[in-house]
Amino acid sequence: MYQYDKFDHQLLTERNRQLRDQVERRLRGEISETEFRPLRLMNGLYLQLHAYMLRVAIPYGMLSSAQMRQLAYIARRYDRDYAHFTTRQNIQYNWPKLEELPDLLDDLAKVEMHAIQTSGNCIRNISTDQFAGVAGDEIEDPRPYAEIMRQWSTFHPEFSYLPRKFKIAFTGATEDRAAVAFHDLGFKLVKNDAGEIGFQVLAGGGMGRTPMVAKVVREWIPKKHLLSYAESIMRIYNAYGRRDNMYKARIKILVHELGIEEFRREVDEDFENTLSQSLTLDDAEIARMQAYFTAPDYEDLPATDDSVDMLLESNKRFRQWYERNVTPHKVPGYSIVTISLKVAGVAPGDTTADQMDAIADLADEYSFGELRTTHKQNLVLSDVPLAKLPELWNKLKALSLGAANVEALTDIICCPGLDYCQLANARSIPISQQISDKFDDLDYVHDLGDLRLNISGCINACGHHHAGHIGILGVDKKGEEFYQITLGGSPGNDASIGKIMGRAFSGDDIVPAIEKVIDVYLENRQPEEPFLACYRRIGMDPFKERVYADH
Amino acid sequence: MQIIKDRAIVEDDWHHVENGEALPDGKIIVTLDRWREERDALIGRKNSGLGIQLSSDQEAKDIADDLEHFEVVSLHFPVFRDGRPFTTARLLRERHGFAGELRAVGDVLRDQIFYMHRCGFNSFVVREDRSVEDALKAFDDFTITYQSAADEELPLWRRRG
Numbered sequence: 092m093y094q095y096d097k098f099d100h101q102l103l104t105e106r107n108r109q110l111r112d113q114v115e116r117r118l119r120g121e122i123s124e125t126e127f128r129p130l131r132l133m134n135g136l137y138l139q140l141h142a143y144m145l146r147v148a149i150p151y152g153m154l155s156s157a158q159m160r161q162l163a164y165i166a167r168r169y170d171r172d173y174a175h176f177t178t179r180q181n182i183q184y185n186w187p188k189l190e191e192l193p194d195l196l197d198d199l200a201k202v203e204m205h206a207i208q209t210s211g212n213c214i215r216n217i218s219t220d221q222f223a224g225v226a227g228d229e230i231e232d233p234r235p236y237a238e239i240m241r242q243w244s245t246f247h248p249e250f251s252y253l254p255r256k257f258k259i260a261f262t263g264a265t266e267d268r269a270a271v272a273f274h275d276l277g278f279k280l281v282k283n284d285a286g287e288i289g290f291q292v293l294a295g296g297g298m299g300r301t302p303m304v305a306k307v308v309r310e311w312i313p314k315k316h317l318l319s320y321a322e323s324i325m326r327i328y329n330a331y332g333r334r335d336n337m338y339k340a341r342i343k344i345l346v347h348e349l350g351i352e353e354f355r356r357e358v359d360e361d362f363e364n365t366l367s368q369s370l371t372l373d374d375a376e377i378a379r380m381q382a383y384f385t386a387p388d389y390e391d392l393p394a395t396d397d398s399v400d401m402l403l404e405s406n407k408r409f410r411q412w413y414e415r416n417v418t419p420h421k422v423p424g425y426s427i428v429t430i431s432l433k434v435a436g437v438a439p440g441d442t443t444a445d446q447m448d449a450i451a452d453l454a455d456e457y458s459f460g461e462l463r464t465t466h467k468q469n470l471v472l473s474d475v476p477l478a479k480l481p482e483l484w485n486k487l488k489a490l491s492l493g494a495a496n497v498e499a500l501t502d503i504i505c506c507p508g509l510d511y512c513q514l515a516n517a518r519s520i521p522i523s524q525q526i527s528d529k530f531d532d533l534d535y536v537h538d539l540g541d542l543r544l545n546i547s548g549c550i551n552a553c554g555h556h557h558a559g560h561i562g563i564l565g566v567d568k569k570g571e572e573f574y575q576i577t578l579g580g581s582p583g584n585d586a587s588i589g590k591i592m593g594r595a596f597s598g599d600d601i602v603p604a605i606e607k608v609i610d611v612y613l614e615n616r617q618p619e620e621p622f623l624a625c626y627r628r629i630g631m632d633p634f635k636e637r638v639y640a641d642h
Numbered sequence: 643m644q645i646i647k648d649r650a651i652v653e654d655d656w657h658h659v660e661n662g663e664a665l666p667d668g669k670i671i672v673t674l675d676r677w678r679e680e681r682d683a684l685i686g687r688k689n690s691g692l693g694i695q696l697s698s699d700q701e702a703k704d705i706a707d708d709l710e711h712f713e714v715v716s717l718h719f720p721v722f723r724d725g726r727p728f729t730t731a732r733l734l735r736e737r738h739g740f741a742g743e744l745r746a747v748g749d750v751l752r753d754q755i756f757y758m759h760r761c762g763f764n765s766f767v768v769r770e771d772r773s774v775e776d777a778l779k780a781f782d783d784f785t786i787t788y789q790s791a792a793d794e795e796l797p798l799w800r801r802r803g
């Protein structure tokens with residue numbers, strides 16, 4: 092993992108001093124809420140329905156066990172004993188007090204963490220593949236580049252007052268697990284025809300009310316130009332992105348209105364006259380960053396384990412958990428374990444302070460003291476010895492964290508919705524809970540296979556409903572909460588935007604409608620055919636006919 | 643009126659000329675429109691300084707070829723959230739080599755001044771209802787910066803040593 096040096100520490104200290112001063116000026120009434128707003132937003136502090144909400148950055152989803160314990164401490168000391176993992180690989184506290192914010196941030200700084208740029212019209216926390224560095228399908232580990240980008244984008248003097256928020260994602264794998272095509276700017280490590288590794292650059296993806304799949308700006312740029320090319324893209328966006336209408340201010344609208352060719356021409360023209368050659372990365376800097384992300388001390392382990400094989404034979408629940416939550420590791424004898432935070436009766440991504448401490452202990456015991464967060468609001472232990480899986484599984488079950496549902500129907504992405512969010516049209520957490528309750532038969536859910544169901548409480552799409560195989564969107568119908576269904580979205584290599592099925596459903600009718608959608612899939616699927624493939628084959632009509640049959 | 647220039651509080655001796663206003667003697671700052679319409683007359687003025695002001699939707703390239711005529715380029719922030727002048731400032735300094743006074747006017751507040759300074763602004767007309775003394779503290783907000791910009795040629799990773 093990246094470790095702060097004296098410069099990083101100094102910067103964070105200075106930042107916390109600055110924010111303490113801003114909070115004190117606000118509390119004394121020297122600055123108005125209007126002026127304080129962009130300052131607090133630059134630091135992840137939102138005003139929600141009931142209280143402030145603080146979003147803490149987890150850069151590209153990497154956490155040490157010590158950081159996890161500190162996050163638990165903060166949940167107890169400043170919040171109500173729990174915290175919420177978000178779809179941006181970050182963590183949120185729902186009840187901090189403004190007066191206590193400066194102390195909270197000082198406590199975070201003790202473990203090299205902060206809330207910088209987790210909100211506001213600036214470059215947000217950078218996300219990556221949660222399996223970076225351990226996945227078998229990786230061309231190169233993207234984390235060193237994400238860290239290079241994190242530093243470059245932190246308090247960027249030119250790009251801190253952009254037209255709108257700006258999200259960047261990296262992947263180094265052939266399978267895109269970071270939803271790169273749904274980001275403002277995406278970097279994929281790819282090889283060119285000569286076999287050299289560089290970046291494919293994508294821009295203009297996003298969800299929200301005008302969902303768009305990102306377009307390729309450059310098929311390949313050398314790694315050394317990562318920052319200079321990014322700077323040119325940011326500059327064109329800063330100069331020409333729309334500022335007259337906040338709903339049209341994201342880069343996707345600029346790319347769309349200019350057209351990708353014209354956008355590319357502008358970017359390339361700026362890039363050719365790059366402001367500073369000093370931005371060009373050299374091998375030494377790349378190597379310096381890579382040294383922070385070296386492999387842990389893996390042991391020479393056998394690739395299979397008899398006790399695991401036996402348990403897989405004899406215990407169906409273990410087998411289901413293994414099939415859903417365990418991913419092959421690039422090193423023989425190790426596994427990647429995803430801990431599902433989608434537990435029946437709990438809001439997706441919510442975790443108690445006690446669970447967080449316990450998870451930190453598990454990371455120390457089984458996974459070299461490191462953890463990752465995922466954009467599906469789960470946690471990952473990336474380096475677990477195969478032979479330890481049964482033991483780990485038992486401990487997770489004892490913590491109520493044994494849900495065997497990763498990438499399954501009940502692994503729901505869900506935004507906070509009307510329970511917390513001012514912008515919401517409808518509640519989303521209760522809908523996700525009703526779905527978990529309805530589909531509580533593990534065998535049934537297991538049999539459905541990969542199925543992404545995402546819920547957003549309004550068109551801002553924080554719950555990524557556009558990218559769900561099944562999406563649910565909260566809408567307002569004459570002051571009542573209604574829900575629209577979309578089908579066929581996907582965040583991966585085959586990125587697509589879900590299509591609206593038709594008329595919206597009331598809160599009472601939405602879960603039965605989802606059941607019907609699933610029935611249609613079960614009746615039509617071919618052997619081994621996942622939901623998305625089935626939908627793409629048979630189209631919207633069969634679903635529509637069934638769901639609206641009695642209406 | 644007091645402004646900040648080169649990190650000190652000084653009396654401003656420049657006059658911002660409105661579009662219809664007759665050209666006074668002395669040091670004046672005119673709009674881009676005025677410059678385009680009265681270019682020759684403005685260049686012909688003797689013993690008096692000339693500056694130009696751009697609104698936030700006007701660009702560095704609009705004046706890039708004329709920079710030799712201006713002692714001051716003034717960039718207007720209609721609201722502090724409008725980040726375009728940050729780009730314009732860097733381009734003027736780092737691409738077009740403008741070495742004169744680069745001033746921030748409009749909604750210029752303490753909490754953005756550090757960034758403005760990094761982008762190449764060296765003079766600041768702080769919003770009227772705000773304390774100039776207080777704004778002066780902004781330059782000390784940070785001693786560490788990750789990026790290269792107008793004030794710093796090298797990104798931090800080339801300076802870590």
Ligand code: SF4
Pocket residue numbers: 506507508509512513514515516547548549550551552553554
């Ligand atoms: S999607 Fe809408 S309701 Fe949900 S968190 Fe975002 S803004 Fe709030």
